[in-house]
Amino acid sequence: MSRLGQVFKELRQRGEGALVGFVTAGDPNPETSLALIRSMCEAGLDVLELGVPFSDPTADGPVIQRSSARALGQGMTLEKVFGLCREIRRFSRVPVVIFSYYNPILAVGPDAFYEKAVDAGADGVLVVDLPPEESPEMLDAWKGRDLDLIRLVAPTTPTPRMEAITREASGFVYLVSMTGVTGSAGLDLSEVEATAVRLKQVTSLPVCVGFGISKPEHVEAVCGVADGAVVGSAFERLIEENLETKTLPDLIGSYTQQLKAATRKTLLGAQGNPAGHAAGVTSG
Amino acid sequence: MTMQTAGQNLPDVRGHFGPYGGRYVAETLMPALLELEEAYLEVRTAESFQKEFRDLLEEYAGRPTPLFHARRLSEACGGARIYLKREDLTHTGAHKINNTLGQVLLARYMGKRKVIAETGAGQHGVATATAAALFGMECKVFMGTEDVRRQAPNVRRMELLGAQVVPVASGTGTLKDAMNEAMRYWVGAVRDTFYVIGSVAGPHPYPQMVRDFQRVIGDEARRQILEREGRLPDALVACVGGGSNAMGLFFPFLDDPVDLIGVEAAGEGVPTGKHAATLGAGSVGVLHGSKSYVLQDENGQIREAHSISAGLDYPGVGPEHAWLKESGRAAYVSVTDREALEAFRRLSLLEGIIPALESAHAVAHAMVEAARRDGHQILIVNLSGRGDKDLGIVFRE
Numbered sequence: 001m002s003r004l005g006q007v008f009k010e011l012r013q014r015g016e017g018a019l020v021g022f023v024t025a026g027d028p029n030p031e032t033s034l035a036l037i038r039s040m041c042e043a044g045l046d047v048l049e050l051g052v053p054f055s056d057p058t059a060d061g062p063v064i065q066r067s068s069a070r071a072l073g074q075g076m077t078l079e080k081v082f083g084l085c086r087e088i089r090r091f092s093r094v095p096v097v098i099f100s101y102y103n104p105i106l107a108v109g110p111d112a113f114y115e116k117a118v119d120a121g122a123d124g125v126l127v128v129d130l131p132p133e134e135s136p137e138m139l140d141a142w143k144g145r146d147l148d149l150i151r152l153v154a155p156t157t158p159t160p161r162m163e164a165i166t167r168e169a170s171g172f173v174y175l176v177s178m179t180g181v182t183g184s185a186g187l188d189l190s191e192v193e194a195t196a197v198r199l200k201q202v203t204s205l206p207v208c209v210g211f212g213i214s215k216p217e218h219v220e221a222v223c224g225v226a227d228g229a230v231v232g233s234a235f236e237r238l239i240e241e242n243l244e245t246k247t248l249p250d251l252i253g254s255y256t257q258q259l260k261a262a263t264r265k266t267l268l269g270a271q272g273n274p275a276g277h278a279a280g281v282t283s284g
Numbered sequence: 285m286t287m288q289t290a291g292q293n294l295p296d297v298r299g300h301f302g303p304y305g306g307r308y309v310a311e312t313l314m315p316a317l318l319e320l321e322e323a324y325l326e327v328r329t330a331e332s333f334q335k336e337f338r339d340l341l342e343e344y345a346g347r348p349t350p351l352f353h354a355r356r357l358s359e360a361c362g363g364a365r366i367y368l369k370r371e372d373l374t375h376t377g378a379h380k381i382n383n384t385l386g387q388v389l390l391a392r393y394m395g396k397r398k399v400i401a402e403t404g405a406g407q408h409g410v411a412t413a414t415a416a417a418l419f420g421m422e423c424k425v426f427m428g429t430e431d432v433r434r435q436a437p438n439v440r441r442m443e444l445l446g447a448q449v450v451p452v453a454s455g456t457g458t459l460k461d462a463m464n465e466a467m468r469y470w471v472g473a474v475r476d477t478f479y480v481i482g483s484v485a486g487p488h489p490y491p492q493m494v495r496d497f498q499r500v501i502g503d504e505a506r507r508q509i510l511e512r513e514g515r516l517p518d519a520l521v522a523c524v525g526g527g528s529n530a531m532g533l534f535f536p537f538l539d540d541p542v543d544l545i546g547v548e549a550a551g552e553g554v555p556t557g558k559h560a561a562t563l564g565a566g567s568v569g570v571l572h573g574s575k576s577y578v579l580q581d582e583n584g585q586i587r588e589a590h591s592i593s594a595g596l597d598y599p600g601v602g603p604e605h606a607w608l609k610e611s612g613r614a615a616y617v618s619v620t621d622r623e624a625l626e627a628f629r630r631l632s633l634l635e636g637i638i639p640a641l642e643s644a645h646a647v648a649h650a651m652v653e654a655a656r657r658d659g660h661q662i663l664i665v666n667l668s669g670r671g672d673k674d675l676g677i678v679f680r681e
Contacts, residue, residue, distance in 0.1 A: 054584075056455070056464050056572075058310075058467045059312075059468075062454075065454060072585060103570045103584040103585075103586070107569070107582065107583055128310050129308045129309055129310055129573070131307060133298060134306050134307060152312075154311045154314075155312075156311075156314075156474060157314070157315060158315060165311070176311065178472075179472055179474055180312075181468045
């Protein structure tokens with residue numbers, strides 16, 4: 001079983017949701033980035049999404065756009081993202097999902113990308129702008145793959161399409177909570193729940209919900225309807241607001257702890273009241 | 285595998301022109317693109333839609349546009365006869381209106397009441413705002429802050445037409461960034477909003493759809509030259525940013541023995557790195573939803589484009605052009621800012637026609653091309669837009 005599969009299995013046994021954290025690799029600089037990731041891991045992060053910075057991130061809101069620009073300004077490249085991944089492996093077994101737009105992968109070539117990712121100790125990959133229709137050119141190079149392929153499903157995805165998407169997915173499925181870019185406000189839990197229910201009917205893979213999740217309350221509510229919550233822009237916002245703060249790794253660590261604690265509350269509380277979440281929580 | 289050749293049979297059902305094109309977008313947009321494709325394929329063959337489109341082109345946009353024999357320009361070059369396809373004479377002053385009327389009609393057919401667009405020079409923004417006003421639709425146009433500055437008159441036009449212009453400060457504040465922002469907005473508003481893309485770029489079905497709406501340029505030119513000269517031209521010349529005016533002119537001639545020449549912007553010169561010669565000096569990549577040539581560094585990060593012409597200042601190009609280049613069906617050359625400015629002045633003086641700086645790139649190369657060919661040969665140049673919007677830039681230089 002892959003490292004991702006193992007983690008979700010253990011979480012399920014413990015009755016916890018997964019906390020999936022996204023950071024842009026190399027933001028605000030490579031050394032601090034590594035220190036932040038170490039803090040997140042020590043604070044109980046379950047899965048790390050390591051973002052490959054891209055010049056034209058069309059699926060991302062302003063916060064992640066700026067984080068991407070900061071990382072590129074520090075000379076971050078795909079090669080250096082793999083370097084960071086190797087460093088993480090020295091202190092943590094946390095599953096690492098490489099989160100990228102397709103063009104930086106295309107630039108090195110799908111074969112080389114695959115080999116380098118496996119060699120760096122990555123566990124999965126999510127290519128945000130590569131839908132199943134265009135995937136063969138990348139997947140054909142990955143015969144007998146050891147990398148989990150994380151797929152996106154959106155509220156606009158019809159159920160038959162969900163089925164086709166999840167058929168070739170592994171690790172977990174990333175459910176986009178809303179129609180919008182990352183960091184948008186207006187998390188609508190009733191919509192998330194409706195989509196999650198449709199998704200659960202077509203796949204047995206764990207489902208993690210992302211976009212617009214920034215508070216422990218959101219994490220708790222989302223973990224009531226899915227297997228985990230993805231937090232990205234909120235981490236990046238904290239980084240951006242504390243670029244000069246020496247204790248930034250501690251701030252990130254304690255924020256991670258709060259979010260992680262919320263993944264434990266839900267399932268315990270939910271046993272008596274399966275639908276016991278407040279609908280209509282809005283993100284800040 | 286059989287080798288595909290360039291012709292009128294493309295794209296394939298998944299939107300590929302050879303290895304180019306396709307749909308490289310986040311999942312949130314995929315259902316919208318599939319819905320758009322389905323609707324487009326319906327109207328593509330629906331006589332009622334096509335008739336309404338043709339009527340609008342004729343009665344509202346002022347088509348057909350003339351094919352003008354530029355005698356003094358031809359004489360000055362001392363070679364082939366140069367004809368100008370006068371897209372500058374359409375309503376709003378550029379070929380962009382052909383496409384926006386088609387797409388806004390399609391938006392109405394799909395029951396969408398809101399449209400958005402990206403714009404560089406502002407011509408596509410004005411044309412979208414115009415079509416939206418005509419159909420009483422809400423319109424938002426995303427425009428880079430650098431372009432808002434250099435194309436101020438078009439910003440005023442869009443506002444007069446009732447559109448909201450959204451300045452985009454991210455990146456380099458040009459067309460690429462406007463398109464990024466339009467795509468981001470569309471992801472959030474996809475359920476009730478139609479995205480009117482202005483070029484033969486973007487994810488499938490846009491490259492095909494925009495080409496089909498623009499092919500009226502080539503269809504008319506082909507008929508007009510056959511009437512006038514009794515034969516096909518020897519070559520077609522058109523400027524290429526994203527490439528919609530060129531694709532519109534080229535497409536009806538793809539299966540004819542006619543040279544196709546696309547002219548990219550060389551900016552300050554290709555060797556300086558400050559240019560927009562995507563096909564000439566770029567490499568294969570994925571930008572804005574399709575695979576084509578892009579300007580990028582070795583890590584796959586998109587590079588800034590440079591051109592005096594806002595409409596050509598774009599680091600990507602339509603996927604069908606990438607395929608026409610690779611298959612050898614079309615040739616792509618480039619023209620510097622300085623050469624384009626010179627052609628801008630020459631055409632104004634010799635023919636009394638002030639071209640858009642974009643179109644001046646095509647004129648500049650046509651002058652070189654005409655001189656290489658003898659007097660029996662015929663060139664058709666797509667004069668894609670008028671130059672009033674560029675006077676501020678030209679007089680600053």
